[in-house]
Amino acid sequence: MKYKLISLLSALTFSPLIYADNNTDHTWEGPVKVNLNLYAFAADANGEIQKGKVHYDVDQPFKDSLDYLDETYMAHLDISKGRWGVFYDTQMAKLSTEESLAHIPIAAFVKQKRQSLGAYYQAYVSERNANNNYPRFIVEPMIGIHRTELKSQLSALNHSSQVNADWDEVFWGSRFKYNFDSPVNLAAEMSFGAEDTRSVQMYAGYRQEIFKRPVNFRIGYRYFEQDHHSGDFKWHITQHGPVIGVNLPIF
Structure with missing residues (x-):
């Protein structure tokens, strides 16, 4: 049932391509645009990490994530020309924790880095607003590669396991943007x-002109689930929570 639902959502995601403008002569017209997005993802996390005999259940609310967080950064770079674009997204987080479960000491250290490289096409672009000259509605199907790198050390009783894992996977989806006549705008991605x-x-975003550049301040919500198995290593993590960020047009 889950895979049927994913197939249906994928079909809906790419359905705008059916109605895309057949005249591709102008899809590359326009200046090159470069945008940098800096953001912070405040996540509740749950799931499980297992390596051999060592199993660690993750049930970490956001307030605890701040206590365990050692280092983090998140950024998204977008380059486009005409209706075509490419993007690179990177996230890194180091977390460490030591606690007891039923009087059994458990320690975990995780360094996690996710990178995404993808391309998109503006399959549907509506007429521009009269007030701010932005298209009212945009649909951007996308495809790319996710890369995940993990360094983890788990300890419980006399057992200790170290994990150095990395893997790549193809992803597909779509981005959606809606611009009101005011500086308010909406965006979604799956x-x-x-x-x-x-x-x-x-x-939800709000554009504010700063030094003659339209800086977009955004706040929203993100859900992320990742399930990976390789040999005796299992990584199944779900993260969800608020996101804040700012979009900076470089040129």
Whole structure:
């Protein structure tokens, strides 16, 4: 049932391509645009990490994530020309925790880095608003590669396991943007990975001109689920929570 639902959502995601403008002569017209997005993802996390005999259940609310977080950064770079574009997204987080479960000491250290490289096409672009000259509605199907790199050490009783894992997976999905006549705007994104990774994001934004550049401040919500198995290693993590960020047009 789950895979049928993913197939249906994928079909709906790419259905705008059927109605896309057949005249492709102008899809590359326009200046090159570069945008940098800096953001922070405040996530509740749950799931499980297992390596050999060591099993660690993750049930970490956001307030605890701040206590365990050692280092993090998140950024998204977008380059487009005409209706075509490419993007690179990177996230890194180091977390460490030591606690007891039923009087059994458990320690975990995880360094996680996710990178996404993808391309998109503006399959549908509506007429521009009269007030701010932005298209009212945009649909952008996308496809790319996710790369995940993990360094983890789990300890319980006399057992200790170290994990150095990395894997790649193809993903596909779509981005949606809606611009009101005011500076307020909405954005959403959903994607599905070949290894059962799923991501849904929703944002409300507000554009403010700063030094003659339209800076877009955004707040929203993100759901991310990743399930990976390799030998005796299992990584099944779900993260969800608020996101804040700012879009900076470089040129």
